[in-house]
Amino acid sequence: MRPRNETATGARPRAFSPDDPPERPADREVRRQNLRRVMRLFRPYRRRLGGVLALIFLSALLGMVSPFLVRDIFDEALPDLGQGQEGDASLLAVLVGALIAIAIATGVLGVAQTWLSNVVGQRVMHDLRSAVYRHLQKLSLAFFTRTRTGEVQSRIANDIGGIQNVVTSTATSIVSNVTTVVAAVVAMVLLDWRLAVFSLALLPVFVLLTRRVGAERKQITTTRQRTMADMSTLVEESLSVSGILLGKTMGRSPELADRFERESSELAELEVRQRMAGRWVMASIQMSFSIMPALVYWFAGQSFAGAISLGTVVAFTTLQTRLFFPVGSLLSVQIDVQTSLALFDRIFEYLDQPVDIAERPGAVELPACRGDVTLDGVWFRYDPGAGWTLQDVSIEIPAGTRTAIVGETGSGKTTLGYLIARLYDVGRGRVLFDGIDVRDVTFESLAHTVGVVSQETYLFHASIRDNLRFAKPEASDEEVERAARAA
Structure with missing residues (x-):
């Protein structure tokens, strides 16, 4: 039987690989559509997102008030010994109390904002993981035979895991930072427009320097993602039971290590x-920020x-700090956002995989049958345009x-067994149970009727009893023992 990851001519079909770099699609319309899909992921939680935004704006407004309180403390409340003016103790107490109250309120709002944004982010992560896993369960065996080992796990673990920070904290952090910057700039202009123009x-x-750093980091991140995926695949292949057995019997364990x-x-x-990409540029920016109050x-x-x-x-330099x-x-977040959007694109690529073997509308339950199996003029090939693996096969297998x-x-x-279990669909002809085409029955009833013993034994990481109950979780201990004796 021909390996399923090759065509009759030896050409390999389109396969997914974990070393595909996390680049955005070239088509701008596809990028825009994917961005809209990202936004739709948050739609079920828009009320909570509204709460996060309200907390952010409230914190920013409180942050705007503090510098004006500081200005009034120095200009109005504190005594001016050089001019011989006395201070206003009652006003000073009010202003200081207001500063303390704002600090406490800002801290409480920050905790609430962090909790709410993480709740929303984790719910979105859960929805995305579940959607990908459910969709993968619907895909045919063909998808998994042409997909590189470790790729599916890499997409679920590395790609979805890679967007976690952006979903849970970076998005709200961007909004919070933008709001803080706008509020601070407005306050600076209100304090003194000349100082504002000079300092900004x-x-x-x-911004221009940071964009150059972002491009450099993006290139390094692409290479890093490829290396991580290669390591994931190596671990998946070499540390499985079959991989360990092969490595030891072939004497290749040291080479694998x-x-x-x-x-x-x-x-x-x-x-x-x-970590070091553009570090001198960022250090120069930080140094400029530190020097600016002195200027x-x-x-x-x-x-x-x-x-x-x-x-x-004093109030102005406080705002600057x-x-x-x-x-x-904000200057350094661009690369994180771009990389995360690229990972979203990879995840959506999986969600957009067509379900090539679907249950027909109006599919019927396969009734209790005698067990007559018929292959009627069956033709099959693994890839369109490739040579036929089976040609005009007709077999009668009485119950x-x-x-x-x-x-x-x-x-x-093995292909014949796959067709009977409808792991693949025939190209021509029919596969029948008691005269009923397998394409006309529900997946559930077909799975209850047909049992497949694979060429390769596979056990889940659970007890033998749990493995035996996999197809029928409600099976009694007596049924489990009968199945084990029969096997």
Whole structure:
């Protein structure tokens, strides 16, 4: 029988591989559609998202108030010893109390926002994982025979896991940082527009530099994803029972260990490169942010700047300090978002896989049957355009009899069993049970009627009893024992 991952001509069909780089599709319309699909994932939780946004805006508004309170403390409440003016103790107490209250409220709002955003994110992750797994269960055996070992696990574990931070925290962090930046810029302009223009003049330069860093990190991330997938596949293949048995009997265990060590070493180097990519640029940006308050002090002291009160300068530099973290996060978040969108594209590629063997509308339950099996003029090939694996095969297998099918490797013996169990559909002809076409019956009733003993024994990581109960979880202990004795 021909291997299912090759055609009759030896050509390999389109197969998924975990080393496919996480690049966005070239078609812009596909990218836009996928972005809309990402947004639809959050639609069931829009009320909770509205709560998150309300908490973010409330925190930003409270953050805007604090600098004005600081300005009034310095300009109105504190005594001015140089001018011989006394302070206003009652006003100072009110302003300080307000600052403390804002700090407490902001902390409480931050905890609530983190909890709510993580709840929404994890629900979305759960929905996505469940949708992918359910869809994979509907796909035919052909999909899994042409898919590289470890790819399915890599998509569910690495790809869906890779978007977790963006779904649970990065998205709300972006909104929070944008809101904080806008609120801070508005407050800075209200405090003193001249200081605002002076301190924000370098921001466009920082954005351009960060875009260059993002492109470099994206390239490294693509290579890193490929290496991680190769390691995942190597572990899946070599540490399975069959892989261990093959490695030991062929004396290849040391070579497999050396190969894993090389992959791990490459991954470690890529991790270092990713961490250090554009580090000097980001360090320069951070250094500029640190220097900016000193320049604001200098600018405020110049005669051309006019009269700027001490309270305004202190409040302004406080706002500047508060602005550094969200601006830095927004400058560096682009690569994370782009990579996550690419992972979403890969996940949607799985969800868009067509279900090529589907239950027909109006499918009937297969009644209790005698067990006559008929293959009527069956033709079958694994890939369109390839040569026929089976050609005009007709077999009558009466109930209660045993039929042995003998042939060389690749002649189609196992394929006949797959067609009877409807793991594949015939290209021409029919497969009948007691005269009923298997394509006209429900999957559930067919599975209850047909039993398949695979060439390769496979056990789930559970007890023998649980494995025996897999097809019939409600089976009694007596039924389990009878099945074990029969086997």
